[in-house]
Structures are given as structure tokens and as C-alpha cells.
Amino acid sequence: MTPNRPVVRPRRLRRTPVVRAMVAETTVAPRQLVLPAFVAEGATEPRPISSMPGVVQHTLDTLRATATEAAEAGLAGIMLFGVPERQDATGSGALAEDGILNVAIEAVRAEVGEDLLVMSDVCLDEFTDHGHCGLLAADGSVDNDATVDVYAEMAAMHAERGAHVVAPSGMMDGQVAVIRAELDARGHTDTVVMAYAAKYASAFYGPFREAVGSSLTGDRKAYQQDPANVRESLREVRLDVEQGADMVMVKPAMGYLDVIAETARTVDVPVAAYNVSGEYAMVEAAAAQGWIDRDRAITETLLSIRRAGADVVLTYWALEYAQRLHRA
Numbered sequence: 001m002t003p004n005r006p007v008v009r010p011r012r013l014r015r016t017p018v019v020r021a022m023v024a025e026t027t028v029a030p031r032q033l034v035l036p037a038f039v040a041e042g043a044t045e046p047r048p049i050s051s052m053p054g055v056v057q058h059t060l061d062t063l064r065a066t067a068t069e070a071a072e073a074g075l076a077g078i079m080l081f082g083v084p085e086r087q088d089a090t091g092s093g094a095l096a097e098d099g100i101l102n103v104a105i106e107a108v109r110a111e112v113g114e115d116l117l118v119m120s121d122v123c124l125d126e127f128t129d130h131g132h133c134g135l136l137a138a139d140g141s142v143d144n145d146a147t148v149d150v151y152a153e154m155a156a157m158h159a160e161r162g163a164h165v166v167a168p169s170g171m172m173d174g175q176v177a178v179i180r181a182e183l184d185a186r187g188h189t190d191t192v193v194m195a196y197a198a199k200y201a202s203a204f205y206g207p208f209r210e211a212v213g214s215s216l217t218g219d220r221k222a223y224q225q226d227p228a229n230v231r232e233s234l235r236e237v238r239l240d241v242e243q244g245a246d247m248v249m250v251k252p253a254m255g256y257l258d259v260i261a262e263t264a265r266t267v268d269v270p271v272a273a274y275n276v277s278g279e280y281a282m283v284e285a286a287a288a289q290g291w292i293d294r295d296r297a298i299t300e301t302l303l304s305i306r307r308a309g310a311d312v313v314l315t316y317w318a319l320e321y322a323q324r325l326h327r328a
Helices: 010-016 018-023 060-072 100-112 144-161 176-186 202-209 231-242 254-266 277-288 294-308 316-327
Strands: 031-038 056-058 077-083 116-122 165-168 191-201 245-253 270-274 312-315
Touching: 010 018, 031 056, 031 060, 031 100, 031 316, 056 060, 060 077, 060 100, 060 245, 077 100, 100 116, 100 144, 116 144, 116 254, 144 176, 165 176, 176 191, 191 231, 191 254, 202 277, 231 245, 231 254, 245 254, 254 294, 270 294, 277 294, 277 316, 294 312, 294 316, 312 316
Parallel strands: 031 077, 031 312, 077 116, 116 165, 165 191, 191 245, 245 270, 270 312
Antiparallel strands: none
16 A cells, blocks of 8 residues: 655745744845935925926935934944035046045045945946046046046045945946055055946946936946946956955946846955846836835845845845834
8 A cells, every 4th residue: 555645835934934034045134234315415494306206305414314214123234325516627626635535535434433334336426527436537437547536536525534444336447456556555454345247338327316316318338338248347347356355346226136146156255246226116107106016115125135145235225124024
């Protein structure tokens, strides 16, 4: 007589919230999240960003308060972007001692100390009147080497103001090596370099350009990466690590989960991914129409980025998500 064969039922491990939590392979914890934040020079009250509901251009006071909330919620860090009152051809506000980003870094570091990583964007697009990420040559192209020299000075100034992490995002060749050398030469050997190593020329940055008041016409395809390519990105990731990057970043995240996964397999440094403005705006717009469950969509988005291999996720939902976990 043939004994009854046991029935394999994978659903047993999905029956209740407790068992699902026990066997969950991927988690999103506050310590894995970074909050991008904009601070506007001369602002006396927060300015809503129309294409990013719930996100604002901060005043220095509201930025400090938000940084304190982020620290209390257990976030890893806050990534600062400055919005100057005036832009010019050379992005001179980026190197001004009293420029908004330098002032903001110092203010936030004084507020949070070592309780929250203060991270800074090292790029010129917020500061230039043409909207490109660097200085322009006579023919209108971005001058790679002249721009890298400015990045190095920016990074050193940010470190001197208290930034724990500097994040060059302009996709200039050799930017990591020059920044690392300048930081070390000025005694900032402990300052972390988080390189935007795989940053694509994406359609999903549109709301960000409103957020920083970018006046860009045209595109950045001559220096940001082609969405069609993966091998090219992995080459640049490896180059950045060889040049001294402590961490590497993939941007955007949702449309580039394969790139995140390949990057995580390729390098032995932490991998970050930026859940960008357009990705945020799509979820918010659909949720506002009642087409999706907003909280579940946020959780699923962050899980997918972590599941792909990101150790750290930059997301505009970071603070809200962490506070929701604390309430649960």
C-alpha cells in the first residue's frame, strides 16, 4: 500500500503577518535611508514644489528642524541641495563662503552633530544660469577638467563646513580622483566620497529641476549615461572605486534595478540608489487620483530597490517612512 505523499504548501509561510515577517528576505530600515532636502537662499518660509507634493524648498530654520526629525527617526543621513537666489555662467555661488549650500551644511551639522550624516551634493547645475553641471567651453560643451577642479574645491569647502559625506554628481571623468586628492591634501581624510557612478540621462529628473530652479535647455546626454547601456555604467563604477570612492550610487532607481543588481555584484563597496523626483511624483499623482494605495506603493518601491541590491536608498519618503515604522 502506497503511503500518502506529503503535500508541499508554500502558502503555510504566508498565512499570518508574524510568519511573513519571520521569513522576509528583504527589509527597509530607517538606517538604510537618506532624505534629500532643498534649502533656498533668502527664503523666509518653506516653498512648496508643485510637481513634488509634500516636498518643499526649506528655509534654514525649517531645514534644521527637519534634520533633527530625521536624526530622531533614525535615518542614516540628509542630502543637501542648495537653491541660490542668483545664478551665473560659472556657478560662482557654489564657491562663495556665504553661499547657501555652504551655510546650510554648517547649520545642519551644528544641529545634528554625529547623530545624522550630513551629505552634500557636489555639482554646479543648481548654480549655473545655463543649467549644466559644469563650466562651459567656448563651443558650448562642458569643460570636463575645469569643472573637476571646481568640484574639488566645492568638496573641500563642504568638508570644512562639516559634511560627513560629499557626493559628486556631475558625471565628469576623473572627478573622484581629483576630489579625493584635494580632501586628503587639506586633512579631510575621513570625509566619505559617495560617487554618482551610474547616473543616467533620464526623463525622470523633471520635478527635481523645478525644485532647484534649473534653467537647463537641451539635455545632458554628452556626460550622463545612455539608458540603453549597462556595461558602460559598470566600467565607470569600477573606475570610481579605483579612484577612491567609498560608496557608489545608481540614479535613477526604479527603471534601473538591473543596474543596481549588477553594480552590487561588481564592487565590494556599499551601493546607494536614488529614488528620484519623477519616480516620487508618479506615485504621488496616482495616489492622489485614488488609483493606487499610496502607503503600499511606497513600501513596495523601497523594497524593490533594496531587493535589487542597494545598501542605501535616497528617497523623498525617507522621513515619512521611518516615522510610520516607529508608529507601527
